[in-house]
Amino acid sequence: MRERDGHREGVLPKRIILVRHGESQGNNDPATYDTTPDPKIQLTTQGIAQARLAGARMRHAVAGGGSTNWRVFFYVSPYVRTRSTLREIGRSFSKKRVIGVREECRIREQDFGNFQVQDRMNVIKEARQRFGRFFYRFPEGESAADVFDRVSSFLESLWRDVDMNRLNHDPSDDLNLIIVSHGLASRVFMMKWFKWTVEQFELLRNLENGEFRVIQLGSGGEYSLAVHHADEELLEWGLSPDMVADQKSRACANKGEWNDRCSWYIDSFFDHLPDSDDDNVDKLEETNSLIVHS
Secondary structure (H helix, E strand, C coil), rough: EEEEEEECCCCCCEEEEEEEEEEEEHHHHHHHHHCCHHHCCCCCCHHHHHHHHHHHHHHHHCCCCCCCCEEEEEECCHHHHHHHHHHHHHHHHCCCHHHEEECCCCHCCCCCCCCCHHHHHHHHHHHHHHHHHCCCCCCCCCCCHHHHHHHHHHHHHHHHHHHHHCCCCCCCCCEEEEEEECHHHHHHHHHHHCCCCCCHHHHCCCCCCCCCEEECCCECCCCCCCCCHHHHHHHHCCHHHHHHHHHHHHHHHHHCCHHHHHHHHHHHHHHHCCCCCHHHHHHHHHHHHHHHCC
């Protein structure tokens, strides 16, 4: 533990792993949504197998480096399919390795309304495609922007859990947080974490059932997808070359350097301005003054 501002500070997690639930009955047959509430839709046999395989692969990700001192803490969406996915993932982890589990409502699926009649939903989804996936709000439901807000709130709570050591984590062990959630919630989590723009979010491919992303602490103290995942994977998931380069920079960057290096915010608004020149600023002030008084 480290001391900060007079209180003990939790050790940073080595990894935060986002995993989508296995195949659900709704994934297999969209008509399921006509009669079954979304939170109660269950996994298929294939989904159970996908969840078990995801568990084995995630255990390899956290233990594959040869470390014997590691533990996991799970956050799980309250939906039946995510809870069932966690149960199957758990087969790969002994109780000794699991610090705890917390059901977290803020990482639930995007709300699409109540029962989802497919003919109506097809029309709605076509409208979403024209409007834009991030800001389009489903009638009686949510937009991706709404999900972003609640996932952002969850992320703040996650950091308080770590900072105040509410997870009761032994600092001598590597801490791995595994978030069992849904495709959209996982994408907006990464959007918030890496400060991606709406335009960059729109590029992202959804996670497949049972697929996961590993956000891992790099050598300099920044988190990155590029520590665990190859460039080819990142490009396949929809990250642009600039986004991949940023992830690779983060993998070895010293903590806090990102604010100085990231280009997509600065260049988007200030690419037409000189790098630095007081004379240019003076000239701009003179021009503005003439406009005001003309």
